[in-house]
Amino acid sequence: MFLFQSLWPTNGISSSDLSSEHSGTEETTEEHEVVASGPYNEERMKKDFHMERIAVDVPKDNITESFELRVHVFGAEIQRQGLTEREINVTVRICLAGQCRSVLTHSGTATPRWNETFSYTVEKDLIDLRETELEFKLYGKGGLFRRDRLWGSFVCDLYTVYCSDRHCIVRKWFPLTSALSSEDRRANNDYEGTSDLCGFLKMSVCVRRLHHADANIDMSFSEDTTDDEGEMVFTESLLHHTMTVRIYKLCQLDPCVIHYDHPYTYLVVQVQVGKQEAHTHAVKATSESVCFNEEICLRLLWPTVARKVIFRLLDKNGSEALAEAVLSLKQCQGDDECSPLFGPAFVNFHRIEEPDEPSPAVRFVGRALVEFDCAEEDRVRDHCSIPDEEAKYADYIQGRCEYVLLCSFSDANYIHPMFRKKNISFNVSLGPFGNTAYKTAVSAHRTISVTPAYSGIKYYGIAWGNQKPICEIQCAWENIERRIGRCNAVQHVANVIDTLVNMAVRETNGCGAVASHICDALHRSLFLLGFIIESMLMYTSWLVRLDRRARERLSFAANTRLDSARMMRIKSKACETRATFRRLRFRFGGTRSIIEVALDRLRDAAHLLNLLALDSQMSIPHVLVTMNSGSESLAYAKVPITEIFYSGDKNLKGTYCGYTRAVAMEQIRIKASEKEVRLLCLIPLHVLELEKFLPGHFEQLYRICGLTHRTCSSKIALMNVSTQVEVLQLRFIHQIIVICRNFHKASDECFHAS
Template sequence: MSRGSKKKTKVVRNNANPVWNEGFEWDLKGIPLDSVAELQCVVKDHEKIGRNRLLGQSRLSLRDVLHSPSLTAMFTVSLLDAKKNNTGATLTLQVSYLPPHGFSPMYHPPPPPEPIPHPTPNVEMDTVTMISLDTLGEEDTESLLMVEVPDDPVDDGRSMVLVGPQGQTEQDSPPALTPKRSPPSYRGQDRLRRRKRGGGGGQPKPLPNKPQDLQVLWTYRYCGPTGTVDLQILWTYKYCGPTGTVDLQILWTYKYCGPTGTVDLQILWTYRYCGPTGTVVLQVLWSYRYCGPTGTVDLQVLWTYKYCGPTGTVDLQVLWSYRYCGPTGTVDLQILWTYKYCGPTGTVDLQVLWTYRYCGPTDTVDLQVLWTYRYCGPTGTVDLQILWTYRYCGPTGTVDLQILWTYRYCGPTGTVDLQILWTYRYCGPTGTVDLQVLWTYRYCGPTGTVDLQVLWSYRYCDPTDTVDLQVLWTYRYCGPTGTVDLHVPWTYKYCGPTGTVDLQVLWTYRYCDPTDTVILQILWTYRYCGPTDTVDLQVRVRIIEGRQLPGINIKPVVKVTIAGQTKRTRIRKGNNPEFDETFFLNFFETPSDLFDEPIFITVCDSRSLRTDAVIGEFKMDVGTVYNEHRHCFLRKWLLLCDPEDLSAGVKGYLKVSLLVLAAGDEPPADQRECVSEREDIEGNILRPAGLSLRGATFTIKVHRAEDLPQMDDAIMAGMRQFLGFDGNRKNLVDPMVEIHFAGKTVCTKILEKNANPQWNQSLTMPIRFPSMCEKMRIRVMDWDRASHNDVVGTSHLCMSKISAPGGQIDDGSAPQPAPSGLDDGLGFLPTFGPSFVNLYGSPREFSSFSDPHEALNLGKGEGVAYRGRLLLELSTKLVDKPEPRTDDITCDEQLVVEKFLRKRKFSLFVAFYSATLLQDVDGAVQFEVSIGNYGNKFDTSCLPLASTTQYSCAVFDGCQYYYLPWGNVKPVVVLSSQWEDIRPRIQALNLLQSAADHLERNLRAVKLEEQAGGDLDRLELGVVRLLDHVIEDCSLDLPSLEQWSCATPLDRSLRHIRSVQMQQIKDSALSLKHGPETELKEVLDQAEEWASRLRELAQEPQNSLPDIVVWMLQGDRRLAYHRVPAHLVLFSPDPRTRGRHCGEVQSVFLKYPQGSGAEAKLPGQLRLKMWFGLSSDVKHFNDCAEGKLSVFAETYENQTRLALVGSWGTTGLSYPKFSDVSGRVKLPKESFRPSAGWSWAGDWYISPERT
C-alpha cells in the first residue's frame, strides 16, 4: 500500500454483477516497479447510514505484468472474506505498466501462451459502459483499489487502466431500458491522463475476444377493406470469438385475415455453433395454417440437426405434418424421420414413421408405416422392426392389413430372434375373410436351444357357409444331444347348408436324453354332421339393461322364450333398469329345426295383473344369430314394440348379448366394463321389420360462459408486454363448447383470449326419438393451435331429469289436467333452461407442467374446484327430416335471456368449531372457503375476500392425530357474492328432501321396533305416525311460479309432475289409514316405494348455485377439501323449505383429491356451521349464532436476509414492508381506519400462530 494511496470507483446500485469500466493511474515518480509489488482490491457494500459492509477482498501480485511482453495482463481473482474464506465472487481487472525511459523489465518475459477462449464467453459485452455522468456526484465508497510498493512512489505520468466485462443483466436494472452513452473523454481531467508510449497513437487497442450481440424486431400491420395483415420479424445474432460460440435465431410471423380466409404462417430458424470443431445445433420450424370457405389446411415442418464432435454424436430429426379438412373429406399426413449416431464405430439408431389418414363422405383409409433399426457394435446387438398397417372402410367393405417383422441378433455367434406376423381381414357384403400368419424362430447358441413356431389361421364366413382353418407347428431343441419337442395340431371346420365337417390332427413327439425318454402321440379325428343329424346346441342370452321404458313407477321383468323353454329375470324398478343376468338354454335337435325357432324377448310390468301388462317385445330367429360373425350379437340394443300393434311406436330399448354355440365352440368374450363414452348407440340398434324411429332435433343455445380459468402459459403474454404489445394474463384461454350425445358431436366457434366468452350460437343436433342415451356431455375446451385441445371442464345433462314419459302414475289413478304447453298430463320432451351449468374439475391454479388431476376435468370422479359455468338452453322438436345446423342467436332472443341474468347479493357465514383427526401436517395450516370464484385466494382475476382462517400450528393429541388449538376463539369466514335468485327452485327441492328424510326416519323407527319384538300397540302407533307425517308433508303446496319471472318451461313441467305425484302419495296414505286392515309388510313396502319416489322427485337439474368448497391449505399447497351443496345451507323463512344444515353444526370429513394417491386416508374432520342466504336476511344469522363476533384487522411485516450478511432486515426488500399474506398489496398499519361507530380495542400485536 503506497503510503495509503487509494483509488475509488463509482457506486453501482442494486446489481449483483456490477460493471465499472473505470481506469486509474499511479505515478511512481521514476522508480521502477518492484517484482514483489502487490495490488490490493477491496469490494464493499455501500451504506448511506453507518459503515460500509465488507463483501470481499484480494491481493494481486504484479509479477505477471512484468513477465508480459506488452507489460499488460488481465486478471480474474477470487474475493475472500475477513477469515480468508472464498466467497464465490470474482473480480476481473486489467493492469498495464509503463517503465521509465531507459529501464527494462527485471525478468525476461516467458514465451507467450497459446490463445484461449474468453474466460466468460457467455457474458454479454455488446456495449462498454464507462463512467456515467449521472453518478459523478454520488458519494464515493471506501477503498476498492490500492497499490502496494516498498518504496516511495514518484509521479511520472504512467497509468494503470482497470477494465472489466459487463456482467449479466439483473431484472431490476435491464440494460435495454437504459440509453447507452458514448465513452467520456479524459483529456480534460487531472486525475486520469493518457500518455503516448514511444510515439505511438494515443488510442488504446480494443479488448480481445469481444462478443457481439445483435437483435432486430420488425413489425408491420395493415388493416383495410381487403383484410388485415400482421407481419413480425425477429432477427437475433450473437458471436463470442475467436472462432467459437455463434448463436443465430430468425423468427418470421405472418397472419392474414380477410374475406377469402385466414392464413397463419410462422418460420423459426435457429443455428448455434460452439467451437472449435464441435457442437453444431440446427433447428428449422415452418408452420402454416389456412382456414377459409374451401377448407382448413395445417402444415408443420420441423427439421433438427445436432452434431457434437469430434467424430461422434450426430442427431437428426425431421417431422413433416399435414392436415386438410374440407367439404371433400379430411386428410392427415405425418412423416417422422429420426437418426442418431454415437461413435466411434457403434450405436446407430434409425426410426421412420409414416402415417396417412383419409376420411371422406364415402370411405376411410388409414395407413401407417414404422421402420426401426438399431445397431450397437462392435460386431453385435442388431435390432430390426418393421410395422405396416393399412385399413380401408367404404361402401364395398372393410379391409384390415397388418404386417409385423422383427429381427434381433446379439453376438458373437449367438441369440437370434425372428418374428413375422401377417394379418388380413376383409368384411363386406359378400362375406368375411380372416387370415393370420405367425412365424417365430429363436436360436440361442452355441450349439443349442432352437425354438420354432408356425401358426397359420384362415376363416371365411358368408351368408351360406363358414370355413375355419388353423395350422400350428411347434419345434423345440435344447442341446447338446438331448430334449427334442415336436407339436403339430391341425384343425379344420366347415359349416354350411349341406352339413358340418370337423377335422383335427394332433401329432406330438418328445425325446429326452440321456437314458432315452421317448413320448409319441397321434390323434386323428374326423366328424361329419348333415342337416338331418341331431347335435348339441346352446343358446346364451345375456340381459344387460333397459332404457326409456314407458310408464310411471314400473317394476319391469324380462322373459326369454325359445322352443318352449322360458327364463325370467329378477324384478327391477324404474324406467332404466339394470339386470346383467345370463341365461343358458340347451337343446339336442337338428340345426335346421332349431334355427327356424324364434327367440321371444318380452319386457313386462310385474306390478300389473292386467292382460296388457306387456311393455314391449322383440322377436328374432335363432338362425339369424347363428349366421352372424362368430355366431353372436354382442351388446346390441333391441328396439321394443307392441306385438299387437306395430303402429303404437317404440316401447323402449333393451341391451342384450345373444350367442348360439355348438359342441366344442369357444364363446367370444363379452366385455363388462363401461364403454358408454365410446359406444355408438344409435348405430348399434336392432329394429324389427316395419318399425322405425321418429326424427327429432335438439336445439342447444349456447349463450355465454363465466369465470373460466387460465389454460395457456403466460410466457408469451409476458414477452408481448416486454416488447411493448398488449398482454392480458387474465384471459389466457381460447374457449369453445363441445356437446356430445348418442355418438354425435357439435361444437361452437372459438373465441380467443376470453375468460368470459359470449358465443350466442344455436346448435341443432339431429337424433332419433325416443333415444336410449341417458347423458348429454357438455364440455368446454381450450383450443390449442400447436397441440391437442385441453379440457376446461365437463358437465352432463341427464335425459331422465329434464324429460318425463307420458302415461298414468299408478293403476286406477288418472292424471290431473295438463297445463297448456305440455305434451300430455305428465310426459314432456327434453327441455332445459335458460340456466347456468356449473363446471367442476381440478384446481384452477395453472401449471406449465402436467396436471395430476386432469382426469377430473373429463368428468371422471368428483371435481375438487369450481372451473366456471355455462349458460345453456335446450329444446326438442319432432321433425321428419332432421339436419344439423349452426346459427347465430338474434338480438331479440338475447334480450329475452337478459332477465335470467339478474343477480342479487348473497352472504355466506362459516364458523369453524374444531379441526381434529388431522394427518400429514408438518406446518401451519389454514382453511379457505369459496363459493364459485368468490373466496379463491390464489385467483387474481377477482377481488380478494376474507375467505381464509388464521394460520394455526397443529398440536399432537398424544395418540395418532393432530388438532388445531382454537380454544374459545373460533375463526369465522364471511363472504359476499352475487348470484341469480333461484330460491323457488331450491325451496321446492328442500321441501321434497325434507319430506323424504321425514319418511325415512319414521320408516327406520318402525322397522327397528319390529325387529326388537315390541308390542303391537306401539308398532301400530308408529305406523299411524308414519302415515300422518306422509299425509302432512304431501299436503304442502310447492312454491308458486306465478310471481317469479325467471321460471323456465322445465320449472313448470317439474312442478306439475311433482304436484301430481305428491297428491297420489297422499291419497294412497289416506286409503291405508282409513281403509280396511292391511298387513304390516305391505304397508312397509308401500312406504319404501313412497320414499323412493320422493327421492327421485327431489332432484333439481337447473340448480345454478355453485357448491361451497372448504380447502385445507398449507402454505401455497392445497391438501384436502370438502364440497357442500349450497341448497343444503340456504336460508328460508319457512323451516320446511330451509336447507337441512342451514345454521346447524355439522361434521364433515375432508378428502384428498382423486389421483393424489392418498384417497384411502382421512385427512381430517371439521365441525362447522354454515349459513347462506340473501344479504337482506343476514339479521337471521344472529338467531343461530352461539357466540360473540369479533372483527380483527391484520397486516404482515416482511423482512429479508442478505446472502453475504446473514441478518434479517428490510434492506434490499423487493416488496412492501407491510402487506397482505400474498406480499403484493401494500397494507401499512397507518392506512387502517375503523368504520363509523367503531374504535380500536387495543394496540397492534404480533400473532405467534401466524408468524
C-alpha cells in the same frame, strides 16, 4: 359440522369368452351392419373361407347343419310403468325352438345387472334360420303380481344374427316392446309410436356352425365401462328426434383457460349424448366472458339408453378437453316426462378427471348459459346463429341477486397422521368467489393455519374452542330462490317421513306404539303435501323466453319450461301420495299386516320425493371446503347450496341452515413421482445373497418399508416400498438410494471375490 356422502361404486363384471368365426385379434366393430347375401357361387364360397371376413351365400337346400347359439345377458333398463323401484322384481327368459332358459331374478332396481351366458344347439338348414325365432322376454315375478307378468319382449330370427359382422352382435341394447305375440309383431312390423316401448336389454348374441371353419373365434363378452354409450340395434321401434342445443355464452372463466394457448386461446363447446356429438365454431377467449350465440343440433333415437348430457370445453383443434359439465337426462324430463328439456340456465364446468392427477373437484373453471329441447323432427341445418334480439337478453340473467355465505368452524377431527406436521388451514369458496385462481374481491374465506394436535387414539384434531373462525363471502348470482324453495319443500317432506319411519322401526313397545308413529307420519305428511300443492298453484305461469321478455321482467325470479314441467309433476305426485295416505289412514287399524303395508308405502313415498327434490337447473355451484397446507390442497368436501339456503319460511329453507353438521372430507389424490419409483427399482433381485454383507442397511430398509420381519422375497419389499412412495419423507428416499448404491458395490465385491 356436516355429513358428506360418497358415490356408490360400480361393481366390475367378469369376462366370458364366446367362440365364433376367426381367432385373430380383430376388434369388434362399433356398428354391426347386416351383410347382404349375394348369389350362390361355389368357387367364390371356397375363397371366402380364407378371407378375414366371410360373405354369407345362399347354401344348397336339404343340407342340415348343427348351429350353436350363445347369449350373454348384461343388464336391462326398465320403464317403471307406475311402480317404484322396490316393487320391481324381474327376470329374463330366452326361448329358442322350444328351449327356454331364465336368468336369476333381480329385484329392487330399474336397472338390473346380470352376467350370465346361455348356450343352445339347433340342427337346421341355413336357409331355415330365417324362420327360427329367438325371443327374449322380461317378466315381473311375485310381489304385486299373483303370477308372472310379461313386461316386454323382443323377437328376431337367427339368420339376421348370422349375417351380422363376424356372426355376432356384441354388447348392444335390444329394445323391448309391450307384450305382443310374435305373429302380431311380424304382421304389424311398424311398431307405431313409442307407447309400446318398455325398456332395453343389453346382450351379446352369436351364432356359429359346429365343426366348421367359423367355429374357432374367441370373442370377449366382458362388460364395458361406458355403459351409457352403448349402441342400440333393431331400432325400428324408436322414433327419430332432433335435440336442439343453444349455447349463449361462457362466463366467469378461469384465467388458466383464457391463457391456455399463446398468444390467443380459441374455445369450442362440444355437446354429447351417448355416441352422438356436435360442436360449435371456435371463438377467441380474450376475457372471462365469451359469447357464442350458436344453435347446434344432434339427431337421436328416442327413447335412448344414454343417461347424461355432457358439455365439454375443447381447444381450437378439438384434441384436448379442458373442462366438463354433466347433466342427468332423468332430471331433465319435459312436459311429457320423456323427452329432455333444459333452460335457459347455467351449467358449471370443472376440470376433467384424469388418472393419477389431483382431483378435479377443486377446480371450478367457468359457467355456460345453455338451453336445449327435443322434438320429433329433422332439422335441415346442423348449425345456425341465434338472432341478436334474442341473444342480447342473456346478459340480464346473470348476477341479478346478491348473496352472502357464512360458515363457522367448530372443530376438525380424525385428521390422518400423515398430516400431523403440516400447518393446516381451511378455505371456503363458491364458484369463482373465494377461489384463489380468480381475482375477486378480498373476503374472509380462509382460516388461520394451525398444527393439529394428537387426539389420543391414532388420529389428530384441531379444537378452536370459543374462538371459532368464521368465513364470509359476498357473491352475486341469478335469482333462483323459488327453485331452491321448491326443492327444499319437497325434501323437507321426505326427511319427515324418513325420520318417523325410522322411529317406528326402532320402536320396541309393541304394535300400538308403532301404529302411533305411523299415524303421526301420515298426519304430518298430509299437511305438508297440502302445503306443497297450494304452493304450486301460487307460482306464476309465465316463462323465461329470451326472445319475449324485457330487461325489467328478467330481473325478477322466473320459471323456465322445465320449471313448469317439474311443478306439474310435483303437484301430480303429491296429489297421488296424499290420496294414498288418506286411504291408508282410514283403513289403518294397527294390525301387523297393515303396519307392514303402511311402512312400505311411507318408504316408497319418501324415495319418490327424494327423486323429485333433485333439480338439474340448480345453477349455483356447490360450496367447496378444502383443507390446505400452504398452497397445497390436501382434502375437500362439497356441500349442496340447497341444504344451507336461508328462507323466512321454515318449510322452504335448507335442511342444515343454521345447524352444525359433520362434513367428511375426501383426500385429493397425489401423483407419485416417476423418478422416485424408478430409483426404488434399482434394488437387486438376489437380496438374500447380499444380506450377509450389509445387515445394518437391511434392517434400515425393513424399518423404512414398514416390515416387521425379514422377508424371503425381494418382490414383497419392492411392493411395500412402491405403495408408500406418497408418504415417505425426502430423507427416507435418499436413504433408500444410498442403500441401492451400497448393494451395487457389494455385488461387485462378490463378483471379484469369486
